[in-house]
Amino acid sequence: MAKQIIILEGRNMVRDALVSKNKIQSVLVSNTALEDPRIREIEGLANRQGVLIQKVRPEQIEHLTESGNAQGVIAYMELPEMPTLEKILKAKPSPFLLLFNKLDYEQNLGAILRSAWAAGVDAVIVTPSAGVHDVTPVVAKVSMGGAAYVPLIQQSLFQALTTIKKFAIPVVGVEVDLGEDYTKQNLRGPLALIFGGESSGLTEPLKKYCDLFVHIPMIKNVASLNVSVATALVIFEKNRQERSPKVW
Numbered sequence: 139m140a141k142q143i144i145i146l147e148g149r150n151m152v153r154d155a156l157v158s159k160n161k162i163q164s165v166l167v168s169n170t171a172l173e174d175p176r177i178r179e180i181e182g183l184a185n186r187q188g189v190l191i192q193k194v195r196p197e198q199i200e201h202l203t204e205s206g207n208a209q210g211v212i213a214y215m216e217l218p219e220m221p222t223l224e225k226i227l228k229a230k231p232s233p234f235l236l237l238f239n240k241l242d243y244e245q246n247l248g249a250i251l252r253s254a255w256a257a258g259v260d261a262v263i264v265t266p267s268a269g270v271h272d273v274t275p276v277v278a279k280v281s282m283g284g285a286a287y288v289p290l291i292q293q294s295l296f297q298a299l300t301t302i303k304k305f306a307i308p309v310v311g312v313e314v315d316l317g318e319d320y321t322k323q324n325l326r327g328p329l330a331l332i333f334g335g336e337s338s339g340l341t342e343p344l345k346k347y348c349d350l351f352v353h354i355p356m357i358k359n360v361a362s363l364n365v366s367v368a369t370a371l372v373i374f375e376k377n378r379q380e381r382s383p384k385v386w
Contacts, residue, residue: 142217144278144285147208149176151283155215156183160286163214164190168199171210180211204279217273220289223298226261227305232328234376235302236262236369237295239344240269240335247290248280249366255284257373266292269335295332299347302330308349312372313340314362317351325352325376333365 143163146155153176155162165184171177172193184191199208227233236259241247247270254262264271271292273285291298302309309330310323317323332348334340339362340348354363354371362368 142273142278143214144217144273144281144283145202145204146213146215146283146286147203147211148282149174149180149209149211152211152213153180153183155213155283155286156180156187156189158287160218161216162187162189163216164192165214166192166194166199166202166212168196168210169193170196174210177211215286217278217286220291221261223261223263223291223293223301226289227301227307230260233261233305233307233330234259234328234373235307235330236373237298237330237332238262238264238365239295239333239340240265240337241271241365242269242335242337244270244274244276245280246270246364246366248277248282248285250369251277251281251284251288251290253284253366253370253373254288255281257370257377259288259373261289261291263291263293263295263298265295267294295344296347299330299332299344303347309347311340311345311348311351312353312368313345313351314353316353318353319355320352320372320375323350323352325372325379329376331369331372333369 146152152165167177181191199210199212202212236254241264251262273290278285299309307328307330309332312331312333354368
């Protein structure tokens with residue numbers, strides 16, 4: 139199976155990719171940004187690793203950029219082989235996992251991977267037989283590098299949850315009007331957050347795997363938030379709690 143390639147945009151992102159263990163195929167640099175210190179650093183890193191550097195016109199960078207803010211540099215990186223869920227659980231002392239029953243839009247999966255990367259999530263698990271479940275070109279672009287750093291595991295949620303339970307990881311269902319306000323529930327430590335489909339909530343069989351539930355309170359009578367927005371709110375609340383001295 140051919141390796142999947144994603145585009146990384148921006149000086150910090152490309153620099154971080156070059157110091158990682160991921161394979162960079164090539165780097166494109168705008169010939170108007172060659173004197174920038176960060177661009178010179180990127181060139182040095184690429185040269186030491188034997189990565190091809192192409193100096194191109196700025197309009198070529200602008201043509202390729204999805205973010206609109208490539209800052210004069212783009213890199214092509216191979217997606218690494220993703221580890222299994224069990225391998226992650228064995229390797230991580232305090233695993234942080236996200237599970238999704240069904241995602242309907244590539245943009246949402248991309249945004250989730252971006253937020254997951256920033257929040258230190260160890261893996262995103264999606265049902266392989268329904269909805270969006272792979273790193274498509276759109277997912278890769280919207281993730282802005284997250285797809286290269288956060289394992290996307292395609293697995294039956296029932297199988298994944300059975301494995302998670304064996305490792306005694308608490309499972310928290312995020313569902314409208316169920317459980318406590320997500321800011322009032324202790325989310326510290328090992329955790330698996332499970333979200334329902336974008337057009338429907340968690341199914342009853344999936345609810346049986348949950349140890350507890352949380353919801354996101356809303357002032358207006360809206361059925362639900364966009365799943366990528368809801369995900370970001372809850373995972374960064376966990377981050378906030380981990381940094382807080384408050385004792386639950």
